[in-house]
Amino acid sequence: MELDQQLVVNALKSEREYTDLPYSLHIFDSLSSTNQTAWDLLNQGAKPGCVVIATQQTAGRGQWGRQWVSPSGGLYLSVGISPKLIAADAYQLTLASAWGIAAQLRKCGVSVGIKWPNDLVLDGRKLGGILTETKVHKEQITQAVIGVGINWSNPVPQTGINLELWQKFQNLRPISCLEMLTSTVLLGIESGLECLSNEGIGILLSRYLDLLTNMGDQVYVNNLLGTVVGVTPQGNLRLRMAAYDTQELITPEISVEPGTISLGYCKSSV
Structure with a gap:
């Protein structure tokens, strides 16, 4: 071509x-x-x-x-x-x-x-x-x-x-x-x-x-569940983590660098 x-x-x-x-x-x-x-x-x-x-x-x-x-x-x-x-x-x-x-x-x-x-x-x-x-x-x-x-x-x-x-x-x-x-x-x-x-x-x-398709997606980091809430100016993924302590549910936010986790794709037969 x-x-x-x-x-x-x-x-x-x-x-x-x-x-x-x-x-x-x-x-x-x-x-x-x-x-x-x-x-x-x-x-x-x-x-x-x-x-x-x-x-x-x-x-x-x-x-x-x-x-x-x-x-x-x-x-x-x-x-x-x-x-x-x-x-x-x-x-x-x-x-x-x-x-x-x-x-x-x-x-x-x-x-x-x-x-x-x-x-x-x-x-x-x-x-x-x-x-x-x-x-x-x-x-x-x-x-x-x-x-x-x-x-x-x-x-x-x-x-x-x-x-x-x-x-x-x-x-x-x-x-x-x-x-x-x-x-x-x-x-x-x-x-x-x-x-x-x-x-x-x-x-x-x-x-x-x-235009980000991952907003609201859930992903595990170190066996802890996080929800995608954004991206930092340096390109890191912002995650709100769900974690329990003895008193209440806390949701600290972390960011992960590109290459440290994979969000993956679903396979299609189409």
């Missing part, structure tokens, strides 16, 4: 107030990793806004060192940026990107939600995910690469869903082609980062929580 660069550019320009694009597009049929290629370009002097796109990855990277299985037919995209953030707030880039992409897809009629911390979900199954990597100097982020994988027409596991098939079952086609999906994702990342920069983490977080 090949991407038509001119169709991507035309779609981006049609949705933007200004026709000058803040991106330099680098499109490939197959790469080992779009994130790695983006880092290579940045190291070679590419300016922030360089975008690497492929429809297949042979060594895709997921969260916490996991492999991201990236068969042909998906959208795998990475954007190199230079954010003005301290290292401790790095996860805000993931929150911003997740909200921005989900919100942009919802504008197109695709009812996407967010599963903490970095997954995009559709009908309870995984549509895509985000991996943000950073370089830090003196506790400041100097460069970052935001990587996104979205299932378009590629095969998916039972816990996944691809957008082309979902649209067929819904008898809808709000996203007509892979080029339009690419444009939608890029515009989503841009709008998310703009919200973070211009409105601040408070506004962004409230919008992220509006």
Whole structure:
């Protein structure tokens, strides 16, 4: 499957107030990793806004060192940026990107939600995910690469869903082609980062929580039951814990870092 660069550019320009694009597009049929290629370009002097796109990855990277299985037919995209953030707030880039992409897809009629911390979900199954990597100097982020994988027409596991098939079952086609999906994702990342920069983490977080599918879910931490009540500005999951003492029920709140617990997916035979 090949991407038509001119169709991507035309779609981006049609949705933007200004026709000058803040991106330099680098499109490939197959790469080992779009994130790695983006880092290579940045190291070679590419300016922030360089975008690497492929429809297949042979060594895709997921969260916490996991492999991201990236068969042909998906959208795998990475954007190199230079954010003005301290290292401790790095996860805000993931929150911003997740909200921005989900919100942009919802504008197109695709009812996407967010599963903490970095997954995009559709009908309870995984549509895509985000991996943000950073370089830090003196506790400041100097460069970052935001990587996104979205299932378009590629095969998916039972816990996944691809957008082309979902649209067929819904008898809808709000996203007509892979080029339009690419444009939608890029515009989503841009709008998310703009919200973070211009409105601040408070506004962004409230919008992220509006689309979070885990609110009210119950999860066990160290054999204690907790209820999801929110997310911290650093991306940690806020849980209200139910615990008994000899006198009364107390409900202390804790937060857990991404990667320490899994909220899981239900498998589907659809």
